Amino acid sequence: MSATPELEPREAMEYDVVIIGAGPAGLAAAIRLKQLGAAEGGSDLSVCVVEKGAEVGAHILSGNVLETRALDELIPDWKERGAPIHTPVTHDVFSILTAERCFNLPALALPKELHNHGNYVVSLSQVTRWMAEQAEELGVEIYPGFAAAEVLYDDAGTSVVGVATRDAGIAKDGTLKETFTRGVELRARQTLLAEGARGSCTEDVTAKFNLRGGAQPQTYGIGLKEVWQVPAERCEPGRVQHTLGWPLQKGPLDKTYGGAFIYHMAPDLVLVGLVVGLDYANPYLNPYKEFQRYKHHPAIAAQLHGGECIAYGARVLNEGGFHSLPEKMAFPGGALIGCAAGTLNAVKIKGTHTAMKSGMLAAEGVYAALTADAADAADASAADAVTIDLKERFAASWAHAELRAVRNCRAAFHHGVGPGLLYNGAATHVLRGREPWTLRAPALSDAAATESAAAHKPIEYPRPDGILSFDLLSNLQRSAVAHEHDQPSHLRVRAGAEAAPARVSHARFAGPETRFCPAGVYEYEEPEDGKEAKLVINAQNCVHCKTCAIKTPEEYIKWTVPEGGGGPNYTVM
Numbered sequence: 001m002s003a004t005p006e007l008e009p010r011e012a013m014e015y016d017v018v019i020i021g022a023g024p025a026g027l028a029a030a031i032r033l034k035q036l037g038a039a040e041g042g043s044d045l046s047v048c049v050v051e052k053g054a055e056v057g058a059h060i061l062s063g064n065v066l067e068t069r070a071l072d073e074l075i076p077d078w079k080e081r082g083a084p085i086h087t088p089v090t091h092d093v094f095s096i097l098t099a100e101r102c103f104n105l106p107a108l109a110l111p112k113e114l115h116n117h118g119n120y121v122v123s124l125s126q127v128t129r130w131m132a133e134q135a136e137e138l139g140v141e142i143y144p145g146f147a148a149a150e151v152l153y154d155d156a157g158t159s160v161v162g163v164a165t166r167d168a169g170i171a172k173d174g175t176l177k178e179t180f181t182r183g184v185e186l187r188a189r190q191t192l193l194a195e196g197a198r199g200s201c202t203e204d205v206t207a208k209f210n211l212r213g214g215a216q217p218q219t220y221g222i223g224l225k226e227v228w229q230v231p232a233e234r235c236e237p238g239r240v241q242h243t244l245g246w247p248l249q250k251g252p253l254d255k256t257y258g259g260a261f262i263y264h265m266a267p268d269l270v271l272v273g274l275v276v277g278l279d280y281a282n283p284y285l286n287p288y289k290e291f292q293r294y295k296h297h298p299a300i301a302a303q304l305h306g307g308e309c310i311a312y313g314a315r316v317l318n319e320g321g322f323h324s325l326p327e328k329m330a331f332p333g334g335a336l337i338g339c340a341a342g343t344l345n346a347v348k349i350k351g352t353h354t355a356m357k358s359g360m361l362a363a364e365g366v367y368a369a370l371t372a373d374a375a376d377a378a379d380a381s382a383a384d385a386v387t388i389d390l391k392e393r394f395a396a397s398w399a400h401a402e403l404r405a406v407r408n409c410r411a412a413f414h415h416g417v418g419p420g421l422l423y424n425g426a427a428t429h430v431l432r433g434r435e436p437w438t439l440r441a442p443a444l445s446d447a448a449a450t451e452s453a454a455a456h457k458p459i460e461y462p463r464p465d466g467i468l469s470f471d472l473l474s475n476l477q478r479s480a481v482a483h484e485h486d487q488p489s490h491l492r493v494r495a496g497a498e499a500a501p502a503r504v505s506h507a508r509f510a511g512p513e514t515r516f517c518p519a520g521v522y523e524y525e526e527p528e529d530g531k532e533a534k535l536v537i538n539a540q541n542c543v544h545c546k547t548c549a550i551k552t553p554e555e556y557i558k559w560t561v562p563e564g565g566g567g568p569n570y571t572v573m
Contacts, residue, residue, distance in 0.1 A: 010164060010185045015048045015141075016370055018162055018188035020148045020201055022051035023060055024124070024352045025338025026194030027131040028074055029359035029366075034138035035074075036367045043371045047140045048186060049132075050165065052147035054482075054565040056132040057125035059544055061313040061570045062352070063225045063261050063273040064124040065089060065116055065240055069398070070356035075134060084126040087266045089116040090238030095299065097245040102299035111428030113348040113406065116240050121265040124352060125570050147561035148195075151204045152185060159385040160333035162187035163201060168563045171486050190366045190388070191334035194359060197316045198546040200560050202340045205331055213327025217445055218320045218342055219410070221258065222547050224291045224518055225273035225314070226478075227573050230307030237266035242349065244417065246297065247290050248276060252418025256280045257319075257410075260294055261349065262303055270303055271573075275349075277319060277413075278446035278551050282456045283512040288314075289461040292469035301468055309470065311573050312478040314518035314545045317351065318342040322407035323438060330390040335362045337390075343399060347406040347428065357399040358390075365390050404433040411439035447555045453510035472520050479543050480569035481519070483562055489539040490562040491521065491548060500556035502532035509553050516551050519543045543568045 017033060019026045030047050037044040053059035066085060071078055078085070094110055096103045107115070132142055149166035153159065162185060169180035193202045197220060206212060241262045248258045257277030264270055274291040295304060318324070318339050329341050337359045344351030365388035394400050409427050413420030427435070443449035464470050493501065505511055506524055511533070513522040519541040525534040544567045549559035 007167075008182060010182050012185040012187050013048070015186065015188045016045035017047045017190050017192065017366055018186045019047065019049045019192045019194055020163060021194035021196060021199070022049050022053075022056045022132055022142060022144065023128060023194055023196055023338060023355070024131070025340070025355040025359035026192065027128060027135050027359075028070065028356040029192050029194065029337060029363040030135045030140045031074060031131065031138060032360045032363035033367055034135070034140055036364065038138070044139070045367065045370060048188075049135070049140060049142045050146045050148055050163070050186065051142065051144040052561055052564050053144055053567065054569060055129075055144045055571065056142065057129040057571050058144070058569045059567055060125040060128050061223070061225060061315045061573055062124040063223070063263060063271045064122050064352060065263060065350060066120045066122045066124070066127065067348075067350055067353040068120065070353045070360065074356065074360060081134065083130050085120045085122050087121040087237050089119045089121060089240050090236070091240070092116050093239070093241040095241060095243045097243050097297055097299065099246050100298065102297070109425070111347065111424070113345070113428060114242065121238060121240065121263045121271070123265070123573055125573050129571075145565035146184075147564040148201055149183065149561050151201050152187065154385070158332060160191050160205060160331060162191055166561055166563060170488060172488055174488065177486070189370055192337055192359070192362055192366070193334065193340045194337050195340050197318050197339045197342070198549055198559065199340055202336060205334070206326065206336075209328065209331040211326040211328045211331060211336065215325060215327050216320060216323040216440060218318055218324045219441055220278045220316045220446055220550050221275045221319050222278055222287050222516065222518065222545065223273055223275045223315055223317050224288060225271065225312070225573065226309050227311040228270040228272060228304050228307040228309050229268055230270050230304065232268050234303060234306060235266070235268045235270060236264045239264040244421070247294050249417045253416040255414060255416050256282075256285070257413045262300060270307065272300065272304065275317070278316070278516075278547065279414075279441065279443060279449040281449060281451040282459070283450050283453050283509040284456055284459045284515065286459065286461060286515040288472055288518050292464055293462055295468045296462075304468060309475070309478065311570070312475045313568055313570050313573060314543055316546050316550060318344045319346045319410050321346055321410050322403040323411070325403070328391060329394060330365070330388045332385050332387050335365070335388055335390045337362045343403065345403060345406065346410045347424065354399040354402065357397060358394060361393040361397060362388065362390050365393055407433045408435060408437075408439040411441055414442055445555065446550050447553060450509060450512060450551070450553060452508050472518075476519055476541060476543075479519075481541060481543060481567065482569070483540045483542070483566040485540050487563055489537055490560045491537050491539050491542065492558045492560060494556055494558045497554060497556040500554045501535035505553040505556070506533040506535075513548055513552050516547055518545055518547065522548065
């Protein structure tokens with residue numbers, strides 16, 4: 001079609017509860033809601049889960065050692081139900097790396113958060129697909145391939161009443177194709193946002209209701225991961241190794257935060273990854289290339305030798321912890337759960353169990369609110385728009401206690417990896433969150449932490465060898481990224497920031513988005529004399545990590561959802 005006609009109204013579907021995101025938090029909430037309804041004398045609520053991935057698990061990426069505490073509460077007989085959780089941790093290794101050496105710390109020096117006895121090495125993608133099966137058996141409706149693009153508010157704009165999925169079949173020029181399909185309104189009495197870190201709907205409601213309040217700014221890390229299939233004799237199922245030091249930290253006062261992991265999962269898989277704190281200062285740092293050279297360390301290469309990389313992916317994760325939790329986790333008509341709220345425990349390097357617990361607590365709050373006697377509210381609409389007591393429920397939970405015990409640990413690394421380790425030793429072994437002070441990040445955001453290119457030298461990275469290390473675009477194929485090419489870019493320069501790419505990012509910071517993006521989305525066409533550099537956005541490469549919305553100078557990128565079903569497919573991870 002050559003012109004954009006006036007769009008028809010969307011069709012609407014009504015539910016008691018709509019959950020955005022079929023990750024651990026969202027699915028745990030859905031299951032708990034149905035369990036409460038199935039209890040003796042309970043009221044069965046209609047529950048819908050929408051997931052932007054082509055299938056449940058497609059956008060779930062984690063080098064995951066699973067603590068089953070929340071799952072034990074939610075589905076106590078998960079083993080009998082066939083959960084894909086088969087590789088118990090057999091031993092932990094925590095190492096400090098130099099360029100050539102590996103020094104293992106004694107177990108007694110490690111905080112209990114890094115003792116993984118009783119945990120399991122898993123594919124979180126597989127676990128969420130199994131959880132979706134449990135939810136559907138209970139009557140939850142799950143719709144993969146539908147991206148929640150817009151938050152719906154009541155007429156007064158004071159309460160969330162659901163979401164609308166993105167229209168499909170719109171061309172790059174904004175015209176409607178023959179395949180155009182209008183999005184659907186999913187209206188709900190309560191809407192739970194379980195989008196993961198830095199979701200677009202979460203950003204909308206957080207700003208509208210000022211949910212963060214006086215909380216510290218959230219800080220993030222970019223996690224890069226590969227799955228390797230190795231000869232059986234090289235796989236040690238249950239071996240869990242974490243490393244600090246090389247390649248990110250060159251000395252004890254280096255303030256670049258991050259570390260790596262290498263986990264062995266039965267029968268012959270090795271999961272290897274690197275997490276880089278996005279508050280790094282040097283704009284020339286390239287997280288992907290740091291990851292590639294990490295695998296050449298003798299202690300790591302020995303575990304991958306003779307193997308084949310079969311999958312690659314990346315995503316951001318919340319690292320701020322306790323002090324970065326939003327001041328209000330709930331809002332009129334809904335709540336933030338899981339990584340949408342920022343419940344990851346950076347010291348444990350785990351967040352699935354706390355995300356699930358937050359979803360379960362939200363479900364209990366929603367169920368109590370929606371099934372209360374009508375006499376307890378002035379009218380039905382007032383009951384539906386209630387702000388549930390999630391903050392109070394979370395504060396009384398073990399998840400809150402766990403995060404509070406390590407509340408200052410991440411911020412301690414702003415003084416360098418050496419001071420950070422010393423403080424973490426004292427905090428995890430002795431203080432346990434009882435210290436009367438609060439450590440704060442020096443920058444207001446990860447983007448603001450970036451220093452000008454003039455203050456740093458470009459970093460020379462070794463060329464990939466095609467055996468242990470790979471060029472970015474070749475590795476990207478292992479993410480199985482697929483987007484409809486003829487659609488408007490879901491990566492948009494924010495209104496009012498049109499000059500930021502050329503005049504700020506490229507001119508002052510040497511275009512760091514060309515290095516921190518783990519999918520080669522951003523590049524600059526070099527300027528002709530007297531002209532500015534032109535930013536090119538290859539949105540079809542996007543793996544939905546959301547780093548660009550966090551780390552671009554002046555945060556000039558607004559991350560929105562593409563057509564539902566687009567993006568990576570991590571189902572083998």
